[in-house]
Each structure stands twice: as C-alpha cells, then as structure tokens.
Amino acid sequence: MKSTMPSLKKTLGAAVLVSILALILANELWVLTQQGREQISTQTKTSSQVSTTTTYTPSTTSSAYTTTPGTTTSPNSATAFPVEEYLGSGGSSAVFNPADPAFLSVADGGVVLRLTTPAGTYSSVYVVVNGTSIEMKRQLKWSGYEMWYARVDGVGPFEYYFVLATSEGRRVYLYNTTERPLFNFDGVDRFPQVRWVVGSVGYQIFPDRFYNGDPTNDLLANRTDELCLNAFSTSRPAFSNWSDPITPLHCCHQYFGGDLKGITMKLGYLKSLGVDMIYLNPIFLSGSVHGYDTYDYLVVDPKYGTQEDLRNLIIRAHDLGIRVIFDFVPDHVGIGFWAFLDVYEKGPSSKYWYWFTIYKWPFKLGDSSAYRCWWGFGSLPQLNTTNPEVRDYLLNVALYWMDFGFDGMRIDTPTDLLGAKDFFRELRALVKSKYPQAYIVGEIWDLDPSWLKGDLFDSLMFYSLGRGVLLAFSSGKITGTQAAEALSVFYASIGANVAGMGFNVVDSHDTSRVLTDLGGGRLGDKPSYESIQRLKLLTVLQFTMPGMPVIFQGDERGALGDKNHFDEQRYPIQWDQLIPEVYNHYLYLTTLKHTLPGLNTSIIRVLYSSDDLLVYTRGYNDEVLVIANNGLIDHEVQLPEGAWRVVYPAGYQAVVVNKIRVSPLSALILVKE
Numbered sequence: 001m002k003s004t005m006p007s008l009k010k011t012l013g014a015a016v017l018v019s020i021l022a023l024i025l026a027n028e029l030w031v032l033t034q035q036g037r038e039q040i041s042t043q044t045k046t047s048s049q050v051s052t053t054t055t056y057t058p059s060t061t062s063s064a065y066t067t068t069p070g071t072t073t074s075p076n077s078a079t080a081f082p083v084e085e086y087l088g089s090g091g092s093s094a095v096f097n098p099a100d101p102a103f104l105s106v107a108d109g110g111v112v113l114r115l116t117t118p119a120g121t122y123s124s125v126y127v128v129v130n131g132t133s134i135e136m137k138r139q140l141k142w143s144g145y146e147m148w149y150a151r152v153d154g155v156g157p158f159e160y161y162f163v164l165a166t167s168e169g170r171r172v173y174l175y176n177t178t179e180r181p182l183f184n185f186d187g188v189d190r191f192p193q194v195r196w197v198v199g200s201v202g203y204q205i206f207p208d209r210f211y212n213g214d215p216t217n218d219l220l221a222n223r224t225d226e227l228c229l230n231a232f233s234t235s236r237p238a239f240s241n242w243s244d245p246i247t248p249l250h251c252c253h254q255y256f257g258g259d260l261k262g263i264t265m266k267l268g269y270l271k272s273l274g275v276d277m278i279y280l281n282p283i284f285l286s287g288s289v290h291g292y293d294t295y296d297y298l299v300v301d302p303k304y305g306t307q308e309d310l311r312n313l314i315i316r317a318h319d320l321g322i323r324v325i326f327d328f329v330p331d332h333v334g335i336g337f338w339a340f341l342d343v344y345e346k347g348p349s350s351k352y353w354y355w356f357t358i359y360k361w362p363f364k365l366g367d368s369s370a371y372r373c374w375w376g377f378g379s380l381p382q383l384n385t386t387n388p389e390v391r392d393y394l395l396n397v398a399l400y401w402m403d404f405g406f407d408g409m410r411i412d413t414p415t416d417l418l419g420a421k422d423f424f425r426e427l428r429a430l431v432k433s434k435y436p437q438a439y440i441v442g443e444i445w446d447l448d449p450s451w452l453k454g455d456l457f458d459s460l461m462f463y464s465l466g467r468g469v470l471l472a473f474s475s476g477k478i479t480g481t482q483a484a485e486a487l488s489v490f491y492a493s494i495g496a497n498v499a500g501m502g503f504n505v506v507d508s509h510d511t512s513r514v515l516t517d518l519g520g521g522r523l524g525d526k527p528s529y530e531s532i533q534r535l536k537l538l539t540v541l542q543f544t545m546p547g548m549p550v551i552f553q554g555d556e557r558g559a560l561g562d563k564n565h566f567d568e569q570r571y572p573i574q575w576d577q578l579i580p581e582v583y584n585h586y587l588y589l590t591t592l593k594h595t596l597p598g599l600n601t602s603i604i605r606v607l608y609s610s611d612d613l614l615v616y617t618r619g620y621n622d623e624v625l626v627i628a629n630n631g632l633i634d635h636e637v638q639l640p641e642g643a644w645r646v647v648y649p650a651g652y653q654a655v656v657v658n659k660i661r662v663s664p665l666s667a668l669i670l671v672k673e
C-alpha cells in the first residue's frame with residue numbers, strides 16, 4: 001500500500017541514494033581507523049610478485065596460534081616484514097564484523113566471507129581458513145572503499161584470519177583479539193538462505209485486474225465496498241467491462257471482475273513464461289479493489305472466489321512448481337473490519353477497544369480525527385500492535401495462511417507498525433520454526449540493512465535497487481560509474497545470502513510501469529523503439545542481478561501506465577494485446593535465468609564502469625559477464641581473459657576473445673567458455 005511514497009521516491013536522485021546508503025553502511029560497519037602504526041617492509045617486493053600469487057600460504061600457519069601479539073615473530077617473515085593487527089586495534093583500516101551477515105553469511109551452500117579495505121591500498125587479500133589460504137576476490141568498489149570476498153565450501157566450523165598485501169610487499173595480518181587471535185566460525189547458520197528464491201523468477205498479480213475466470217462473482221464487491229460505509233464519501237463503487245476506460249475511481253473502487261479462478265486458468269501462461277513464484281496482492285475480505293483495507297483476515301473475498309478456489313489455485317500452482325506468497329497487512333484494517341465495527345457500535349465497552357487508538361467516541365466511520373489511522377486516511381484505522389491480544393491475533397493469521405499452503409508472505413508497510421521490530425521478530429521466529437523455507441519480504445522502499453540481519457526479513461522489496469539504480473541507469477539519469485558505485489554500496493550493505501534472496505522489482509502496483517518511465521507513453525499509447533530498447537536494457541540488468549526478478553503483471557506484454565493518472569498502471573491485462581518483441585525478450589530472460597548456473601548464485605562482482613558502461617560478472621567463477629551500455633554511441637569493451645560465448649542477444653551465439661563492441665542502449669550477456 002502506497003499513496004504518496006512513490007512520487008517521493010522518484011525525487012530521490014541516485015546521488016542521494018548513494019549518500020544515504022553510505023551513511024547506513026558507515027553506521028553498520030566496524031570501521032578501523034588509520035592510526036599510523038604502519039611498519040614499512042625492509043624487503044620491498046615488486047607488485048608482480050604479490051599480485052600473481054594465487055594461493056599464498058604462510059610458511060608456518062600454526063605459529064599464528066602461538067604468536068605473542070606485538071612481537072615480530074610471524075608467518076612468512078622471510079619475504080616481508082609483517083604487521084599484526086587485531087580487530088578494533090586500527091592500522092589497516094580494514095573493516096570486518098563477523099556478527100554482521102554483510103561480512104559473514106551462508107549462501108549457496110558455502111560460507112561467504114567479506115572484508116572491506118580502503119580502495120587501492122592492498123593489491124591482494126587472503127583469508128587463511130584452517131591453515132589453507134584462499135585468495136579473496138575484489139568484489140565491489142565505492143567512494144574510497146573496496147570489498148573483497150571468498151567462499152569456503154560447506155558449512156562446517158573453521159578458524160581463520162586475514163592477510164592483506166600491498167604491492168610494495170607490506171603484509172598486514174588481521175587477527176581477532178589478542179586473547180583469541182583466530183576468528184572462529186562455529187558452523188551454525190544463523191540466517192539460513194531461502195534457497196529456492198535464488199534461481200527463481202517472480203510475478204506479481206493484482207487480482208481484480210488479471211483475468212476474470214468467473215463472471216458470477218463480479219458484483220459481490222458491492223456488499224462490502226468501503227464507499228458504502230464511509231460517512232465522508234458520497235461516491236459509490238463502479239463496475240466495468242474488462243476494456244472500459246478508467247475513471248477517477250480506478251485506483252480503488254472501479255471493479256473489473258478479475259478473480260482467483262482467472263489466475264488458476266492462466267497458470268499455464270505463467271508456467272510457459274518461466275514464472276516460479278507468484279506474489280498475490282491482497283485477496284482477503286476488504287472494501288476496495290486493492291484490498292489493503294482488510295475486513296476479515298481469515299475470509300477469502302467473495303469477489304475473488306471461495307476458499308476452495310484459493311486452495312485449488314495453490315495446489316495447481318504447486319503441481320506446476322510455482323510457489324505462491326500472500327500479501328499480509330498487519331498495520332491497519334478497513335472500516336468494515338469486524339473488531340473495528342464492534343468498537344464503533346459499543347464504544348469503550350467493546351472488548352476490542354484497545355485493539356485501536358480511539359481519540360473520541362461516538363464517531364463516524366471514516367473520521368480520521370477520531371482514531372489513529374494509517375497516514376491520516378480515515379478509511380484505514382491502525383491496529384494497536386503493542387497490545388498482546390492484537391499481536392497474537394495477527395501472528396495466528398499469518399500461521400493460518402502458511403498452514404493453508406502458502407510459501408511465504410510480502411508484508412505491507414512494516415515500518416509503520418507500532419512496536420514494529422518486536423512484532424516482526426516474533427512473526428519470523430514463529431513462521432520459520434514451522435516453515436524454515438518460508439520467504440518473508442518487507443515492503444520497505446529504501447535500503448535499510450537493519451531489517452536484513454537474520455531476525456526480521458529475508459528481503460525487502462528492492463525498489464532501491466530496481467528503480468534507484470537499474471531504472472536510473474537505463475533511463476540515462478545516472479552514468480555507468482554512478483550505477484557501479486550505487487550497486488557496490490547496495491551489495492556491500494547486505495549479506496550475500498540476502499542478495500541471493502532479493503525481491504528485485506523495477507515497478508509494481510504502486511509505481512508507474514517502467515515502460516512508461518522509460519518514455520513509452522501512457523495507457524493506450526504505442527511505445528517508441530527507443531523506449532523498448534531501454535526496457536530491454538533495464539530487464540537484462542534486473543534478470544542478471546543476484547536474487548529473484550519480479551515481473552509486475554503485464555510488463556512482459558509491453559503494458560503502459562502512469563501512476564499519476566488514477567493509477568493507470570493497474571489497468572486490466574488486455575489479453576488480446578501484446579508486443580511480441582517484448583514478450584519474447586522476457587521469455588528469453590527467464591530461460592537464461594533458469595539455465596545459466598552463474599545466475600543461480602548469490603554473487604555479483606562489479607568489474608568496470610565509465611560514463612556509458614556498466615560491466616559485472618556473476619557466479620563464484622565469474623562465469624557470466626554482463627556488459628551494459630546506456631549511451632547513444634557504441635563502445636568497444638576489453639573482455640576478461642579467455643573465450644566468451646555471447647548468449648544475449650538471442651541468436652548471436654558467437655565465441656569472442658579480447659574485445660567486443662556493444663551497441664547503444666543495449667546489453668550483452670556472455671558466458672565463459
């Protein structure tokens with residue numbers, strides 16, 4: 001549920017985003033400041049000696065256990081004069097905090113260790129794990145920092161420390177504490193990845209506007225529509241044929257008749273498109289088209305069908321290997337919510353009086369001055385989630401639908417809840433104890449890593465990535481270098497496990513459609529060639545980020561819609577209209593997502609950027625290479641060593657070495673031969 005937030009978001013420039021993220025990061029990180037206790041090597045090494053080393057192993061690793069802090073007795077002292085440091089002691093300015101998933105997490109069945117250093121200071125970094133040295137890869141780079149990562153196979157316990165080498169031969173050994181020099185991973189995964197998300201393609205469905213599978217239920221919304229209850233409203237709901245024009249009621253009270261049977265009938269379409277997960281906008285009894293004003297959390301809205309229809313949808317989807325998550329709205333209800341109506345009728349003698357915050361009674365339904373409501377909307381009374389009764393009620397609702405067969409939930413406006421983090425901590429513990437692979441996503445527009453530490457959500461709706469970075473780049477609002485910086489800050493802020501679980505949206509029912517944002521026009525227009533090129537560029541990026549690309553219904557068909565015009569983007573899918581070029585493009589991207597192993601990992605490395613170019617790899621062996629050009633001229637790009645096969649655009653299929661040209665407003669996907 002969003003009203004003004006999207007337009008607010010739009011005004012956030014990429015530069016602002018970067019600085020916000022940097023701030024978040026700075027607060028989260030354990031930054032070791034430079035204290036000038038550097039010891040310069042007496043034996044200078046050339047840079048090539050260090051940088052070409054692929055497996056550096058200290059000669060006597062076990063001595064690390066017995067080394068007395070502050071002495072010069074260290075591994076490998078013959079080749080370089082080492083500097084010993086302990087976390088928090090300062091010196092190397094390296095940043096590491098094993099308690100934070102951004103630095104240590106279990107992803108794709110292995111442990112991903114990451115370390116941040118000042119940019120350009122170290123030519124190579126190693127992590128020594130149980131005596132074996134693993135070279136860390138330079139993964140990300142942003143305003144003065146770079147982040148390195150290494151993967152340790154499996155999830156068993158191990159001990160480790162870091163070795164940082166400069167091109168002049170100075171080596172810094174980063175240990176834990178003077179008492180316990182080695183870092184220790186105990187083998188316990190405290191933030192398990194929901195593994196099925198990593199290789200999946202998601203699809204968001206707005207039920208009233210997807211497909212009408214049962215015309216007999218179309219008018220049932222009349223019985224509960226909020227406008228009929230709201231004392232401050234004189235308008236009434238409207239019922240329209242599938243391709244009727246939109247009216248000022250379009251956003252919330254112009255009904256088109258889409259329903260659960262309609263979704264079930266279209267499962268074959270979704271399967272052939274390559275969809276692995278459906279996110280359903282609210283389907284429970286409510287007073288609007290969007291459903292964020294719940295009347296009964298445990299009743300399927302009759303305008304969408306019956307509980308049996310829902311059961312049938314989930315069973316059929318599961319049969320096809322498609323998971324389904326529901327939209328959970330714990331912050332507020334509709335004015336027709338049974339407990340709220342009880343308060344409305346009985347006042348302080350209602351046993352639900354303390355489920356809300358009532359300022360005066362009696363009151364009229366819809367009076368925003370009479371009770372606490374969401375963002376001042378009188379139609380949306382806010383629940384008092386600090387009341388244990390309300391919390392228990394909502395927790396049981398969530399568990400009820402998980403028991404019913406859902407695979408997870410998207411949570412509406414979580415930051416607005418009273419006592420938000422306490423509530424969601426409890427929710428997660430309850431749901432995950434019974435369903436460890438349940439996927440829990442919070443509707444938070446900015447990147448706030450504090451929600452992604454393992455006790456709250458698996459992912460946020462990553463608008464901050466999809467729109468803040470990828471759309472900004474594809475529309476030409478930011479350069480490749482700015483995009484690389486923003487991507488680096490984004491992925492440095494969250495664990496690799498979270499990156500792999502990313503809910504990667506570029507638009508939704510709460511924003512304009514991206515094709516409109518990219519200059520394609522409004523509902524009913526014919527998008528230009530350039531806007532479609534930009535859409536392709538954007539979606540190549542969306543589909544090659546770690547995590548799950550989520551398509552908003554109809555984007556794959558080339559739908560248009562301007563949010564500022566009565567939420568046009570929610571207009572019904574016109575099943576007789578489709579831009580084949582767009583649909584085939586999406587189809588090919590879902591195929592690549594399913595078939596390229598590198599895209600089924602949680603790892604991205606930003607390799608190179610310029611004004612027009614953004615270049616990155618995917619996978620632990622850098623096996624997928626993406627080159628994106630948002631400029632209006634073509635560019636020649638130097639390829640990493642080896643032979644590369646072009647897999648996007650489709651049909652290209654050439655094997656190339658050394659260099660490749662990338663056309664204006666386009667992207668290439670290559671795979672290591």
Ligand SMILES: [Ca+2]
Pocket residue numbers: 212213214215216217218257258259303
């Ligand atoms: Ca219907």
